[in-house]
Structures are given as structure tokens and as C-alpha cells.
Amino acid sequence: MSNSNLLIIGLVWPEPKSSAAGSRMLQLIEQFQNQGYHITFSCAAKTSANTFDLGIFGVETQAILLNDSSFDDFVSELNPDVVLFDRFITEEQFGWRVAEQCPGALRILDTEDFHGLRKARELALKEGTAVSRAHLQNETTKREIASMYRCDLSLMISGAEINILTEQFRIDKSLLYYLPFLLEPISKDTKIKLPKFEERQHFITIGNFLHPPNYDAVLYLKQTIWPLIRQQLPKAELHIYGAYESQKVTQLHNKREGFLIKGFAEDVNEIMQKARVCIAPLRFGAGLKGKLIDAMQNGTPCVMSNIAAEGMFDDKSRKLSCHAEPACAEPSRSTKANGFIEDNPKDFAKKAVELYINRDVWQDKQQNGFEVINERFNKASFETEFSQKVTSLKTTLKTHRQNNFIGNVLQHQTLQSNKYMSKWIEEKNR
Structure with missing residues (x-):
């Protein structure tokens, strides 16, 4: 040593x-x-x-x-x-x-x-x-x-x-x-203890509001995607968490629309385990997305954009969001996504609804998330x-x-x- x-x-x-x-x-x-x-x-x-x-x-x-x-x-x-x-x-x-x-x-x-x-x-x-x-x-x-x-x-x-x-x-x-x-691998015992499909409700998104891609994604949800989801799931709510919320963030809160700004999350595991589906429609950004890691660790399937998914799964199956480059062959094992990857807002909303109401699909995507953590990010x-x-x-x-x-x-x-x-x-x- x-x-x-x-x-x-x-x-x-x-x-x-x-x-x-x-x-x-x-x-x-x-x-x-x-x-x-x-x-x-x-x-x-x-x-x-x-x-x-x-x-x-x-x-x-x-x-x-x-x-x-x-x-x-x-x-x-x-x-x-x-x-x-x-x-x-x-x-x-x-x-x-x-x-x-x-x-x-x-x-x-x-x-x-x-x-x-x-x-x-x-x-x-x-x-x-x-x-x-x-x-x-x-x-x-x-x-x-x-x-x-x-x-x-x-x-x-x-x-x-x-x-x-x-x-x-x-x-x-x-x-x-x-x-x-x-990351620490997810044990079989941990998986068993996580809340089941029927025990969860509502959608969640999370991210530091000082980070411009996160604020842009919240606006995009508010103006474009969430209304499409609510048309099909009128009782569903979107819980939006993040540190350093400003007035321009809090003014987006609308209880009637089920668009709820929750602010700082003291325990991300607790709130992620209560949610049924995590959504991350990031339109720009880079690196790996911590919100997706939090979701997979807590058994919460996701619907995400290509940019949100980049680097997380099998990049051979999706474009790099930079047309000058071919897809990246990442130096680690390929795995299936813990949900759906969509950029078109109508397709995004459609997949979010499917994941929310279809128990079998939800369980399948949840299992994918466990495999991603254990196979790609095992420290x-x-x-x-x-x-x-x-x-x-x-x-x-x-x-x-x-x-x-x-x-x-x-x-x-x-x-x-x-x-x-x-x-x-x-x-x-x-």
C-alpha cells in the first residue's frame, strides 16, 4: 500500500x-x-x-x-x-x-x-x-x-x-x-425489499436547478411533455426535486396540473422508491446522469432522451447526438436500458404512460436497471x-x-x- x-x-x-x-x-x-x-x-x-x-x-x-x-x-x-x-x-x-x-x-x-x-x-x-x-x-x-x-x-x-x-x-x-x-452492486436482498409496482405512484424528476440542462428539462416538461402525459393520466402527478430552486423554478408549481415543485431532496432513495416512473427529457448535457443512477439503484424505471441515456447503456444502439461522429464503442459491457429512450415528445409521453400502467413492462425495465448497476458500474x-x-x-x-x-x-x-x-x-x- x-x-x-x-x-x-x-x-x-x-x-x-x-x-x-x-x-x-x-x-x-x-x-x-x-x-x-x-x-x-x-x-x-x-x-x-x-x-x-x-x-x-x-x-x-x-x-x-x-x-x-x-x-x-x-x-x-x-x-x-x-x-x-x-x-x-x-x-x-x-x-x-x-x-x-x-x-x-x-x-x-x-x-x-x-x-x-x-x-x-x-x-x-x-x-x-x-x-x-x-x-x-x-x-x-x-x-x-x-x-x-x-x-x-x-x-x-x-x-x-x-x-x-x-x-x-x-x-x-x-x-x-x-x-x-x-458503485456498490445491488444485492438480491435489496431488490426484494424495494417497493413493488402497486406500492408506487406518480412520476419523478430530479436535478440541481443551478445546472442549466436540468432547468431546461423542467421547462420542456412543463410546456410540452407533461400536458401530453396528463391527457392520458389525469390523476398522475409529477414531483420535481432539486437543490437551489429559485423563484423562476418555484413559479412553475401548479397543483391543478399535477406539476409539483418539491425542492431539495433530503433523502433521494426515499423519494425515488415512492415514485413509479422517473422521467429525464434532457435536451443538452454531457457525462453520466446521476438521476438515472438514483433511479436504477431504487428500482424506478425511466423514460429518457438520448442525451440523458448517453454512456449509460449500449451506445451502439443509439446515435451520439452529434452527427459528425459514429456511435461510441464504450470500453465496458453493454446492457439494456432501464426504460425507454425517446426524443420525440409524443413518443416520450406515450412510453411514459405505457411504463406507468403496464406492470410486466415496468418489472422488465426495473430488472434491466439492476443489471446496469451491477455490470457496468460495479466499483x-x-x-x-x-x-x-x-x-x-x-x-x-x-x-x-x-x-x-x-x-x-x-x-x-x-x-x-x-x-x-x-x-x-x-x-x-x-
Whole structure:
């Protein structure tokens, strides 16, 4: 076992009850602790009422400042063996300081999802067109890929995104590593204890309202899909959960229409087990969707868009929602979806009603969900290889970096530009 130090630089403090990103971070912490790492989590953001107490896991925490040389002293004294950047923005802010103070530290980027892809889809949606190469080559993509090159390894949660990065942007596969959600398998005993079809009622959707794709999906439900479902199921309700609801969200609440804004979910398992069907008509986005994982873990079948389903099941059976690319052959086992995948609103509503009233179909899709969790996201399937990858990179770091010449160029240029911009801001703020 290693006795190494890991420094995580978080974009925000982890909130597993608020977002899939928070749960993902705790999964990574567990992975590195299993490898014997002593972990320090640092962050420049403010804490909130939903911030997870990392002390429970024995993780040290450290508040840090943006554009402040105090971070140089902190990271130099800590002298980490590995630094994990939580999304590309933190690498932009602190990567040059880490490279300057701790040049021998392995630098890993946890992308969470491919932000440039999400931005491309958002732009295309606003224009009412299909996603094109021009959409993909947006400013966010350029910044994010530059960050990937500057790091020694980028953790990718979706094989579909690896496909785009290697095929469209020709990024070397040695810089990318497939590491999806890392979950406990669902036991037979757990399955038996879950509420049955007859014991559940109503529809559910869930997602952090600060995340633009989630808010867009709620609006889309309100204006287009939910009225079609209510025409056939006039007594059904849609319960909408999510952290950080704003006035523009709460004003969508309409009891007469059965469109109910429920707000923050203290226990996602409890509310998901009460629902009969989960719906996720996301029209843009990237990565893996935590709401679908929550649904499958609690035996709640889903109706979802192609973008929501991307990376979850067998991507050979559906388009990538980016016409310039073929379907992605994901580096993991294929499984059937825990429900239906539809983009057309009328078809979406039709399948939602079918899943809601047909017990046999519901049970079949529920079983698919259990298989997805146990076969595609079983953390035991990834732990050993990931540990070996980190160890191997640490021992061959010099050669690995020599083979990444573009990364060396970007590191040199970024070190100069970001360094002096940051120092100018620091002086300005004195």
C-alpha cells in the first residue's frame, strides 16, 4: 500500500445530496484511500448548508484563495505526490502553481463531464440545428482540451466523450482514462425489499436547478411533455426535486396540473422508491446522469432522451447526438436500458404512460436497471486497474510527459500567461 499524499483542488466543496458531481468526488476519495493515500481537499469556494463533512472519511480540508501566492506556500509544504483537479477550471486557476512548486507531482484532471460538448449542444439547441463540428469547437472546448493536455491524465466518466475527444480532436488515448460512477452492486436482498409496482405512484424528476440542462428539462416538461402525459393520466402527478430552486423554478408549481415543485431532496432513495416512473427529457448535457443512477439503484424505471441515456447503456444502439461522429464503442459491457429512450415528445409521453400502467413492462425495465448497476458500474471492476494506472504513471512520469509534447508547449505558454495575469490580479487586490 502507498503512503503517498494526494491533494484534491475542488471547484466547490462536495455536496453529494445536491449533485452527481458531489457523489462522484466521494467515490474518487474512496478509490485513493483504498490505494493508501493521505488526502487533503482544498477549495476556494464557500461552504454551504449542504457541504459534506469530509472529516468523516479522515480527509483533511484546507480553504485556499484565488490569485494569491499563499497557495504556493501551502502546496510546496504539502508536497503532494498526486494532485487531482476537480474540473478544468481549477486546473486553469492552480495548475501553473502546482507545476511550478511541485513539478514531480502527477497531475490528474477529473473532467466530471466534457463541458465543451455540453456547451456545443446548448448552442445547437438555441439555434434549432444539429450539433456540428463548428459547435464543438467553442471556447469552452478549447480551454478544456488545453487543460487535458497540460495534465498527465484526464478521468472520463463516459466512453462517448472519449470517442469524441480521440476521433474529432485526435487526443492521444494515453491521456484519457475511462472511470465512470463507482458503485456498490445491488444485492438480491435489496431488490426484494424495494417497493413493488402497486406500492408506487406518480412520476419523478430530479436535478440541481443551478445546472442549466436540468432547468431546461423542467421547462420542456412543463410546456410540452407533461400536458401530453396528463391527457392520458389525469390523476398522475409529477414531483420535481432539486437543490437551489429559485423563484423562476418555484413559479412553475401548479397543483391543478399535477406539476409539483418539491425542492431539495433530503433523502433521494426515499423519494425515488415512492415514485413509479422517473422521467429525464434532457435536451443538452454531457457525462453520466446521476438521476438515472438514483433511479436504477431504487428500482424506478425511466423514460429518457438520448442525451440523458448517453454512456449509460449500449451506445451502439443509439446515435451520439452529434452527427459528425459514429456511435461510441464504450470500453465496458453493454446492457439494456432501464426504460425507454425517446426524443420525440409524443413518443416520450406515450412510453411514459405505457411504463406507468403496464406492470410486466415496468418489472422488465426495473430488472434491466439492476443489471446496469451491477455490470457496468460495479466499483470492484475498476479499482485494481485504476490503482495500477496511477502507480505506473508515477514511475514513468518523465517519459509520459516527453511523449506529450503539445502538453509541454501548453504548459510553458500557460505558465507564463496565467502566472503573470494572476500576479497582476494579486497586486491589484492588495
